[in-house]
Amino acid sequence: MTALLGTDPASIARAAACLREGGLVAFPTETVYGLGVHAMDVPAVRRLFAAKGRPAHDPLIVHVSSLDRAALLTTGMPPEASALAHAFWPGPLTMVLPRHGAVPREVTAGLDTVAVRVPAHPVARALLEAAGVPIAAPSANLFSRPSPTTAAHVLEDLGGRIDMVIDGGPTSVGVESTVIDLTTMPPRVLRPGGVSVERLRALLPHLEMPGTSVAAGEAAPSPGLLSQHYSPRTPMALYSGALEATRQAIVKRIHEATGDGLRVGVLATRERAAALGPIPVPVVDLGSEQDADAVARRLYAAIREIDAANLDLILTQQVAHTGGLWQAIGDRLTRAATEHVAVP
Ligand code: TXA
Ligand code: MG
Numbered sequence: 001m002t003a004l005l006g007t008d009p010a011s012i013a014r015a016a017a018c019l020r021e022g023g024l025v026a027f028p029t030e031t032v033y034g035l036g037v038h039a040m041d042v043p044a045v046r047r048l049f050a051a052k053g054r055p056a057h058d059p060l061i062v063h064v065s066s067l068d069r070a071a072l073l074t075t076g077m078p079p080e081a082s083a084l085a086h087a088f089w090p091g092p093l094t095m096v097l098p099r100h101g102a103v104p105r106e107v108t109a110g111l112d113t114v115a116v117r118v119p120a121h122p123v124a125r126a127l128l129e130a131a132g133v134p135i136a137a138p139s140a141n142l143f144s145r146p147s148p149t150t151a152a153h154v155l156e157d158l159g160g161r162i163d164m165v166i167d168g169g170p171t172s173v174g175v176e177s178t179v180i181d182l183t184t185m186p187p188r189v190l191r192p193g194g195v196s197v198e199r200l201r202a203l204l205p206h207l208e209m210p211g212t213s214v215a216a217g218e219a220a221p222s223p224g225l226l227s228q229h230y231s232p233r234t235p236m237a238l239y240s241g242a243l244e245a246t247r248q249a250i251v252k253r254i255h256e257a258t259g260d261g262l263r264v265g266v267l268a269t270r271e272r273a274a275a276l277g278p279i280p281v282p283v284v285d286l287g288s289e290q291d292a293d294a295v296a297r298r299l300y301a302a303i304r305e306i307d308a309a310n311l312d313l314i315l316t317q318q319v320a321h322t323g324g325l326w327q328a329i330g331d332r333l334t335r336a337a338t339e340h341v342a343v344p
Helices: 011-019 042-052 067-071 079-088 122-131 149-160 196-201 243-261 271-274 294-309 326-336
Strands: 004-007 025-028 033-038 061-062 093-098 111-118 164-166 176-179 188-191 237-239 262-270 283-285 311-318 341-342
Touching: 004 011, 011 025, 011 164, 025 067, 025 122, 025 149, 033 042, 033 061, 042 149, 067 079, 067 176, 079 093, 079 149, 093 243, 149 294, 164 176, 176 196, 176 294, 196 311, 237 243, 237 326, 243 262, 243 311, 262 271, 262 294, 283 294, 294 326
Parallel strands: 004 164, 025 164, 061 111, 093 176, 237 311, 237 341, 262 283, 262 311
Antiparallel strands: 025 033, 093 111, 176 188
């Protein structure tokens, strides 16, 4: 049985005690829900990997309550890390740093580096405070499912497999933290996320943004960056290219696929959906292209919603913008897709 807890002090105290004793507790952060475990408790960390069905080669992020606590997890905090922490912590930024020997190898998947983040969500902060230990936490989804942005998503994937979920309502950012590696020269973005690359570059001008989509099997700079990582169960085709040509290609595909007897659905921003005109298939709205924050907040819930519609094929269009949060949104759509169609 998985207990569903509120955010009152008694519930936080109960969850903190559970964590200290080696339990698995899902909790809200401002990005997505995390599945937390006492980071120094190796058997508990192993149970976490098993509960998620996560491969042991995919390292975890360690969450702490302050920069001082983060410093205890690394053998060297480079000067730019403190500057970034002052600017973006607490918040949706994860820094990969040299691992201190106190951090179990099970947490870092054997790497000599450790990923560290100070989350901003008041419930996450209260839990870290009450637990008094670092909390290793991946997103609280089953491996290869979209990240959870509500407690209901967590229960959908992990109900019965973990001890508790703290329900803090829907998360406010909606996509995961930005992961940057400060152990390389120049530093690199391993995963675009809640803090935009533009904002990071104001402090870290040499920050590199390599192609983050790595085909399964290739050596990934970050072991978790398998290109298909956030997929719905339903095959999803992502169309990219000039807007009008892409629109026409999607309309054509809808007619072909429904003609073949397939159940088709469309995942689209409000503007793209309107441009498609009346179409004979269900459409799930991603929100307006005028509002990246809203699209990011809704993205994973929308993917889960269309996936639950029991379709044979999802058609979607790459977002038109690239700056700010759009980079993370575009990245997640790319990873979720099982088919990529570049329209000339
Ligand atoms: O917003 C978030 O980051 C959420 C919340 C719960 O904090 N967590 C999250 O964790 O998304 P997870 O495990 O789903 O993704 C962590 C990513 C993975 O791609 C993993 O490979 C990478 O961070 N990572 C962790 N430790 C690393 C390390 N030492 N070196 C390189 N990449 C690392
Ligand atoms: Mg994840």
